[in-house]
Amino acid sequence: LRLTGSSLASTWLLAGLGLAGAMAVSVSGIGMGVSFAAMVTVQCLVMVGTFGGEGAFVLTGGFSKRIEVLTYVTPDADTLFIWFVALLWDLVLVVTTFLPLGGELAAFLDSRCILTGLDVRWRFTMAFAWHTAWLPLYTFEYYIVSVFFIAGHFCTVASLYYQINVSTIRSVCGWATLAAPIAIKSAWVFYLTGVNIFMIFYEFGNVWMNHAIVGPAWASVVFIVGVAAVGSFVSFVAFDPIWPAVSLWVLIGVRRAHYSEVPALATSAQVDMAVLVGIIWSSISVVGAIGLLA
16 A cells, blocks of 8 residues: 555656656756755855855845944844745755656746746756855945846846746646746845845945944835835736745844844834835735635
8 A cells, every 4th residue: 555655646746747758967957956056055154154254144234344234124034044945945946957857847947038048947057156156245245246146146037937937837746846946036036136235335334324224214115115016916917926925024024123133223114114014915915816826
C-alpha cells in the first residue's frame, strides 16, 4: 500500500509538472543556477555583517556614522521573514527549471521578453545578478548607485510577472513552482525599490533628515497608498492574491516599526493614517482576489 500510494503521488506530480524525458540542462539553466547560488551567498554574508554591518538586511543605514537611519516606509526586522520565503521559493523555481518539463510549463519557460528577447531562464539569471550587486552597494550606503540595480531587478521580474502569473497559468503545479515565486519576488522587490529611493535622501545630508528619519512625510504617504493601489490593481487584473498579501505583510511591518523604531519626535499622523488605509485596502484586495479565483 505504501508503494502504491507513493507511486500515485509521484505519478500525479509528474503529470502536474508535465515532465517528459531526462533532466534538462542548458547554458541558460546553468547560468541561472550559478547566479542564484551567488545571490544566496552574498545574502548570507550580509546577514552576518560582512558588508558594512546589517544595512541591506534590515534596510536601515547610517552605520558608517554610527547612527541608525530609516524612513517612514521602512518595515521592522520581523517583516524581513518575507526575504527567506522569497529565497526558498526561488530555490523551488530554480529546481523546477532543471526538470524535463513539457506542455504548458515548457512553453512558459521558453517565452521571451518583448523588449530584450531573453527567455525566462536568462531573465532570472539577470534578476539574481541584479540583486547580488545591489546588496553590497546598499549596505555600503551607495544609495544613488544601488537604486539603479534594484530598479533593474524590478524591471526584470516585472517582465516575468507580465507573462507568468495566476491568470496565465492553469495548473496548480505551475502556479506553485512558477507563478507564486515570481509574484512574491515582484511585490517584494517593488517595495525594496521604494525604500532605496527614500534612502537617497540620506546622501544629501541632515537637511533632508528629521530625527534620523529620511524622506518627506508627504512622499511617504504617496508611496504607501501607491503600494496598496498597485497591489489592488494586480489582484483584480491577474486574480492574484499573493502580490497584495506581500504588500499587506510589509505594511503591517511598517506600522509596527512606527510604534517601536521611529523616534517619538519624528512621528507623522498623516503617514500613520496612510499605513492604516494601505493595510485595509490590501486586505480587501487579498480577499477579493481569492474570491475571483474561487
